Amino acid sequence: MQQLKISIFYERSKWKLLLSRYVDRTIKDLKSDFSPLNFYIFISNHYSNCITLVLESEFNSRAIQQQISPTINDFLTRLPSTSRVTDFLNTPNNTYYFEIVNNKYIKGITDDEFKNARACLSTIILERFCREEVDDSSLFTLLIYLQLTVLKTSVQSTEEFVLDKEVWIKNYLDVSSLKFNDLLSEKEVKALFLSNKSILYEIYGQVNKNPIHRKLNWLTKWEEVCLDFFHARRDIADARIALLNLINRHLGISDFKFYICLNMLQHLSKQISVNKQRT
Numbered sequence: 438m439q440q441l442k443i444s445i446f447y448e449r450s451k452w453k454l455l456l457s458r459y460v461d462r463t464i465k466d467l468k469s470d471f472s473p474l475n476f477y478i479f480i481s482n483h484y485s486n487c488i489t490l491v492l493e494s495e496f497n498s499r500a501i502q503q504q505i506s507p508t509i510n511d512f513l514t515r516l517p518s519t520s521r522v523t524d525f526l527n528t529p530n531n532t533y534y535f536e537i538v539n540n541k542y543i544k545g546i547t548d549d550e551f552k553n554a555r556a557c558l559s560t561i562i563l564e565r566f567c568r569e570e571v572d573d574s575s576l577f578t579l580l581i582y583l584q585l586t587v588l589k590t591s592v593q594s595t596e597e598f599v600l601d602k603e604v605w606i607k608n609y610l611d612v613s614s615l616k617f618n619d620l621l622s623e624k625e626v627k628a629l630f631l632s633n634k635s636i637l638y639e640i641y642g643q644v645n646k647n648p649i650h651r652k653l654n655w656l657t658k659w660e661e662v663c664l665d666f667f668h669a670r671r672d673i674a675d676a677r678i679a680l681l682n683l684i685n686r687h688l689g690i691s692d693f694k695f696y697i698c699l700n701m702l703q704h705l706s707k708q709i710s711v712n713k714q715r716t
Contacts, residue, residue, distance in 0.1 A: 438475075441498040442491050442536040445509065446529065448518030449486045449571055457567040459512045460490060463505060464563075470504070471496045475552070478559040480571065481689030486518075486530060502535050509533050551683060557662045558583075558687045561655050576688055580698055581637065582656060583684045585644045588702070590663040591677045621700065629697065630704040637705050 447455045460478070468474050475493040492501055517531045561579070569575050621629070630637070643650065649657045663680065670676040685695055 438493050438495055439498040440491055440493045441501050442489060443505070443509070443533060444487050444489045444536070445513075445533045446485055446487050446531065447513075448530050449482050451518040452480065452486075452488060452571040453566055453569065454516060455488060455512075455518075456563060458516065459509070460488065461563055461567055463508060464490075467492065467501065467505070471501055475556060476559055477555045477687075478562045479687050479689065480562065480566075483689060483691055506535070551679075553662050554666055554680060554683055555687070557659055558684065561659065562687060564655065576690070577633075577694075577698070578636065578640070580684065580688055580690060580694075581640050581702070582644065583659060583688075584681060584698060584702060585641060586656065586660050587663055587677060587680050587684070589644055590660060591667050591673050591680075621697070626697075626700045626704060630701045630708075633701060637701065641705060641709070 445455065445459075464474075464476050471494045473494070474496075477491040477493070479489040479491070481487050481489070492498070494501065513531045513533070561583075565579065566575070643653060644656070649660065666680060667673055667676055681695075684690070690698075
């Protein structure tokens with residue numbers, strides 16, 4: 438299988454347009470010409486506003502590149518994003534590049550072992566953000582759904598992931614990548630949890646409903662992928678970390694935002710445990 442990576446630099450406020458009017462249609466066209474074809478989507482606004490599409494096929498990747506190169510040029514010419522601001526990496530919006538990529542290893546797990554998870558995450562991103570605007574709120578909501586499902590499927594009961602804050606940070610996050618001043622105090626974490634308490638409890642209830650509501654069919658599919666992923670592995674802790682990190686890569690979640698989310702989930706799990714003890 439050959440892989441072709443296409444990174445498209447486009448203003449984030451217009452990502453819904455890019456996904457619905459170009460990425461979704463392009464994938465459907467390519468599947469008719471280069472079947473079987475797998476696709477993986479990564480979004481990021483760390484250093485620049487960028488959506489990366491990785492196409493995987495048995496066909497020559499150069500042939501795919503030649504077919505879609507004119508279509509990207511046409512799209513960016515007809516529907517450029519409103520901002521052409523150049524960031525400090527000197528990558529302006531409304532540009533793109535191709536790269537032939539090979540499989541890589543992440544924490545001893547190959548990309549092939551992640552294939553189903555990557556495909557499911559990419560489909561979720563495409564379907565969801567073809568309909569919704571991509572902003573901090575929509576990304577945070579999706580991240581919580583995905584993270585809670587990983588935690589739910591990797592333990593015997595949801596109460597098992599009630600852990601000390603230090604254990605969460607040590608096991609799930611490379612704190613060395615954060616500056617000391619980035620780490621939040623317990624008071625700040627509690628304030629964040631309280632301001633998001635309503636949506637956190639709502640998502641928690643939906644993730645733990647059995648069966649999951651039919652309107653959340655995408656979440657049922659993600660749960661099935663997670664269960665299969667953990668079923669094939671002995672070291673559940675390492676597999677859990679790998680899957681959480683995979684979510685971050687697809688959604689472009691920074692270490693700091695990941696740190697915040699894990700803190701809030703840890704707060705949520707403690708609160709749920711306290712509530713159950715009172716009843």
